[in-house]
Amino acid sequence: MAVIGQQAFVLEPTSDKYLSLVDEEFVRKLDLSKFGNNWSKIRIALNIAFDNTGGGNLSNCVFFVGLCNGTTYPFGSQQCVNAAGYVWGDPIGGAQAATYAAGGGNPYYSGGLSYYGIRKVGAGWTSATVGSATWAFPATGGSVERRGWVCAEIAQNATTVFPGGKTEPTASATADCWYEHFVYATNQGGTPYVLESICAVNTQTLVLGAGWNSNPLDTVNILWRSPTYALRIYAMIVTITV
Amino acid sequence: MSVIYNRNFASGNQRYLNITNEDYLRPISIGTGWNRIRIGMLYALGTVSENAWPIRSASLQLGVCNGIQNSPLTQNCTHAFGFGTPNEISNTTASNVFTYNAGTSGNSYFSSTAYIFWRVAAGTHTTSATGGLTVTAPSNTTLGGALARRGLLIVDINKSALVSGNITQGAMSGAVAHNALDLTSSDLYSALEWYASAPTIQGTALNFLALGNSLAFNESVNGGLDTVCLTWNMYTVPLQLYELAVYRVG
Numbered sequence: 449m450a451v452i453g454q455q456a457f458v459l460e461p462t463s464d465k466y467l468s469l470v471d472e473e474f475v476r477k478l479d480l481s482k483f484g485n486n487w488s489k490i491r492i493a494l495n496i497a498f499d500n501t502g503g504g505n506l507s508n509c510v511f512f513v514g515l516c517n518g519t520t521y522p523f524g525s526q527q528c529v530n531a532a533g534y535v536w537g538d539p540i541g542g543a544q545a546a547t548y549a550a551g552g553g554n555p556y557y558s559g560g561l562s563y564y565g566i567r568k569v570g571a572g573w574t575s576a577t578v579g580s581a582t583w584a585f586p587a588t589g590g591s592v593e594r595r596g597w598v599c600a601e602i603a604q605n606a607t608t609v610f611p612g613g614k615t616e617p618t619a620s621a622t623a624d625c626w627y628e629h630f631v632y633a634t635n636q637g638g639t640p641y642v643l644e645s646i647c648a649v650n651t652q653t654l655v656l657g658a659g660w661n662s663n664p665l666d667t668v669n670i671l672w673r674s675p676t677y678a679l680r681i682y683a684m685i686v687t688i689t690v
Numbered sequence: 691m692s693v694i695y696n697r698n699f700a701s702g703n704q705r706y707l708n709i710t711n712e713d714y715l716r717p718i719s720i721g722t723g724w725n726r727i728r729i730g731m732l733y734a735l736g737t738v739s740e741n742a743w744p745i746r747s748a749s750l751q752l753g754v755c756n757g758i759q760n761s762p763l764t765q766n767c768t769h770a771f772g773f774g775t776p777n778e779i780s781n782t783t784a785s786n787v788f789t790y791n792a793g794t795s796g797n798s799y800f801s802s803t804a805y806i807f808w809r810v811a812a813g814t815h816t817t818s819a820t821g822g823l824t825v826t827a828p829s830n831t832t833l834g835g836a837l838a839r840r841g842l843l844i845v846d847i848n849k850s851a852l853v854s855g856n857i858t859q860g861a862m863s864g865a866v867a868h869n870a871l872d873l874t875s876s877d878l879y880s881a882l883e884w885y886a887s888a889p890t891i892q893g894t895a896l897n898f899l900a901l902g903n904s905l906a907f908n909e910s911v912n913g914g915l916d917t918v919c920l921t922w923n924m925y926t927v928p929l930q931l932y933e934l935a936v937y938r939v940g
Contacts, residue, residue, distance in 0.1 A: 628739055628926050629739070629926075631925050631926050632738065632924075632925070632926040632927070634925075635711070635747065635923070635924055635925045635926065636746050636747035636784065637747050637784035638747065638784050638785055639785075640746070640747070641746055644741070644743050690765055
């Protein structure tokens, strides 16, 4: 069951609460009452850390950040109504492992996971991976406790969805992306910088045809699939462009 | 939400509006009854956590629009004209930056050579950016012995006729040397009234771009340009607005 924990940091917030997910899914419906489905882009940014394995790779890891329709049948459901976003890891078998990097005493994970812009209905999905990016997710612990920056950006039109993923680079994963820089990175369009290091960015185009979004994407959806290690979510920002 | 603070300068205390990812709109008393106006402001920009870093994806816009319900930030803005730096409002990649400069004696400032004159008509953005202008803005920091400083930015908007025709626009900004000085209200008013060429303020000419970048306008179709609009898009790096003044040239 998801639990709330608390962690001390050097930088603000110096005592930060987090939501811990272990093989679980978080969904939260957005208030889109002002404009319904007529949005062009939604950006979901997370201030996160993965549990520290203590040196080994983080096995059976799947991390999805995106949107779904309602809270009943999200991305992880075999009856998923409609979901789109960015996924790190293999959503079918989930047998991939995020590669551990020592980071000079401030460990992080980078590599080892496939990555897709993805759209899912039922148990099937459409996905694409064009181009490459070097992702980075900080691990808990280390010389300095750290929070990282991860973002999914989903743009849509009548026939197409453009799911993109962004993370901080390895250069900044050894430092704490504290609150002000979390907001500052999310504020930046295009390819953001975290702690003045350029982020990893990848965007896909999925041409689905008219009516693809008749079950509107109206709910934030985060899936974490590791039965052993937790995902910590310290903060979340959702920005909507109509 | 914008908040009012105050700050001490060598010339005395002044209040300012702290703007973070917001717009400020104010109808002007002369309505649409102008052929040429200058809109000027005294301001300073925050730093990125007191670091010597650029402000990325920044978008500062100053101009006029049709009433307070038609901010150029809205998707359905009926009519607006203005000047933007370093990124225009509708720029989705937002790759231009306000470059950090250390300045002298701690008086750091930001600069940008990227700017755009824009028009919004019935929700559609049109831009023009010929010529050359470097915009500079003092930082709000007083670390390293820096002075508390205000800088200025002026936009010049000229209609070819009262209701429809073409609008040409120009702009002025403090030069590099001005960022080691505190510019005051009287400096702003002097610059607003000095419209023949680049005004000299505290012994140094402002960076100046003459009227140009013509874009068509029609107030009968799209609504009267009767409201000053200022927008700043950064959450964590504030724009401190000390003064906003409008001068009717003609």
